[in-house]
Amino acid sequence: MTTNDVTIQCTINGEAWHGAVAPTDLLLDLLRDRLHLTGTKRGCERMACGACTVLVDDMPMSACGMLAVDADCRNVATIEGLGGSQSLTCLQEAFVTNVGAQCGYCTPGQLMNATALLHACHQPTRQQITEWMRANLCRCGSYAGIIEAIESASRAAGPASGTPVSQTAARAGVRDDEPS
Amino acid sequence: MRLLRPATITDAVHHLNNDRDGSLLYAGGVEVALGLRSGALTCSSLIDTKRIAGSYGISAIGDEVRVGPATTHYMIASNPLIAAELPLLGEACGHLGTVRIRTQGTIGGNFAFAHPHTDPGTAAQLYSGFVDLISGSGPRSVSIEDFWTAPYTSACRRDEIIESIRLRPLGSGWIAVHERLETVHRPPTAIVCLAARIADEQMLECRIAVGAVPPHPLRLRSLEMSLAGAPVDDIDSVVAKAIPDVAQAVSAQSDLLGSADFKVAVLTGLIRRAADLAADRSRHATIEDRA
Numbered sequence: 001m002t003t004n005d006v007t008i009q010c011t012i013n014g015e016a017w018h019g020a021v022a023p024t025d026l027l028l029d030l031l032r033d034r035l036h037l038t039g040t041k042r043g044c045e046r047m048a049c050g051a052c053t054v055l056v057d058d059m060p061m062s063a064c065g066m067l068a069v070d071a072d073c074r075n076v077a078t079i080e081g082l083g084g085s086q087s088l089t090c091l092q093e094a095f096v097t098n099v100g101a102q103c104g105y106c107t108p109g110q111l112m113n114a115t116a117l118l119h120a121c122h123q124p125t126r127q128q129i130t131e132w133m134r135a136n137l138c139r140c141g142s143y144a145g146i147i148e149a150i151e152s153a154s155r156a157a158g159p160a161s162g163t164p165v166s167q168t169a170a171r172a173g174v175r176d177d178e179p180s
Numbered sequence: 181m182r183l184l185r186p187a188t189i190t191d192a193v194h195h196l197n198n199d200r201d202g203s204l205l206y207a208g209g210v211e212v213a214l215g216l217r218s219g220a221l222t223c224s225s226l227i228d229t230k231r232i233a234g235s236y237g238i239s240a241i242g243d244e245v246r247v248g249p250a251t252t253h254y255m256i257a258s259n260p261l262i263a264a265e266l267p268l269l270g271e272a273c274g275h276l277g278t279v280r281i282r283t284q285g286t287i288g289g290n291f292a293f294a295h296p297h298t299d300p301g302t303a304a305q306l307y308s309g310f311v312d313l314i315s316g317s318g319p320r321s322v323s324i325e326d327f328w329t330a331p332y333t334s335a336c337r338r339d340e341i342i343e344s345i346r347l348r349p350l351g352s353g354w355i356a357v358h359e360r361l362e363t364v365h366r367p368p369t370a371i372v373c374l375a376a377r378i379a380d381e382q383m384l385e386c387r388i389a390v391g392a393v394p395p396h397p398l399r400l401r402s403l404e405m406s407l408a409g410a411p412v413d414d415i416d417s418v419v420a421k422a423i424p425d426v427a428q429a430v431s432a433q434s435d436l437l438g439s440a441d442f443k444v445a446v447l448t449g450l451i452r453r454a455a456d457l458a459a460d461r462s463r464h465a466t467i468e469d470r471a
Contacts, residue, residue: 004183006183022181023181023183023226024216024217026217045217046214047210047214047280047281048365050280056283059283060279060283061283061284062280062284065209065280065284066209066284067206067209069183069228070230113279113280132279134364135279135281
């Protein structure tokens with residue numbers, strides 16, 4: 001620890017964590033290099049590809065473009081926190097069933113962003129899915145499988161009881177007027 | 181490098197003045213984190229503006245809507261007050277970049293970075309209003325139209341902090357349209373924000389703000405005057421006649437997104453489309469009113 005390091009405390013995959021980070025440390029470095037949560041992938045490192053997508057307070061963020069100090073007092077979820085070692089979430093199952101991956105490198109980021117979408121909007125339309133997921137690139141071109149997987153998981157989950165489709169979330173991230 | 185987390189704007193100004201050349205303000209950190217990482221940016225102290233009281237949130241104050249500079253694009257796009265009073269700003273923030281950029285990036289950061297391809301900045305031009313700045317010498321307000329001066333250059337000096345952004349709703353009777361052309365994972369080629377008051381197939385009043393093509397977002401006042409009073413059937417011809425004036429006003433530059441001529445053609449095409457859409461919506465509104 002240097003004199004300029006900052007102590008942060010946050011929750012990572014449901015477990016409390018605290019430690020010192022340098023002001024310029026990125027969340028990606030903290031997760032991968034110190035906490036060995038290597039499911040979060042290092043990709044373009046300029047917030048373009050989405051391979052490093054994690055959830056911070058349930059919202060998708062680029063771990064490569066977020067300072068670790070900004071995780072202070074927040075809930076961070078990585079792919080390791082999705083499902084468990086013996087069980088998959090409905091969305092993960094749907095990715096397997098619908099072949100939503102080939103090489104798999106982008107898959108953790110795709111899953112985290114899709115999880116955020118289904119948090120914000122329980123039954124998104126195909127256009128809404130396309131708009132939201134354009135944040136994540138797949139160099140293998142598995143887009144059709146990814147979209148079908150999200151649609152399938154959404155259908156399987158059904159509308160959340162008492163929680164209508166979030167119009168505000170739809171406004172924030174989704175364009176109905178744009179062709180997919 | 182030190183991290184400073186002031187809780188008040190006074191403390192933030194104090195930190196900025198104490199280390200004027202070596203400090204860097206940040207909120208979402210979209211540009212700053214990448215700049216620091218690449219070495220393009222260096223600083224001796226990093227000032228986190230997110231914890232400053234009043235830096236976050238949206239509220240109605242008199243006949244204006246105040247947006248705190250650390251408010252994220254996602255929050256603006258999903259805010260009911262914005263949807264009711266400044267819908268074009270909400271739409272612009274909802275179109276910007278990708279969802280990951282919108283959840284992290286802030287409107288203050290977007291304004292201060294002064295990217296020529298700014299969607300929120302273009303929408304803000306349409307509404308008019310002020311950016312409130314504060315420094316050790318006191319506060320001052322700069323009108324939205326004067327805020328950007330060149331690509332990546334704004335009226336905000338190195339010793340100033342954006343305290344708030346105040347925008348004026350258009351009021352009733354206006355129809356607003358946001359149009360843009362974007363290639364995925366590239367900045368938008370052209371952005372058009374248009375608002376019009378239309379009655380009996382005539383454009384009574386019109387505001388047009390454009391971004392991405394000019395060096396910074398700007399209003400096309402000359403074209404606005406030409407369209408005011410024009411029958412909606414004449415929109416295409418009025419815009420076509422104005423193309424040389426628009427080209428001069430926007431000073432388009434050829435770059436990887438296209439030639440200068442191509443950009444002007446796209447921009448004027450989007451203006452025509454936005455005006456036609458506004459006319460269509462006006463007709464539908466009239467039918468709904470009669471029903």
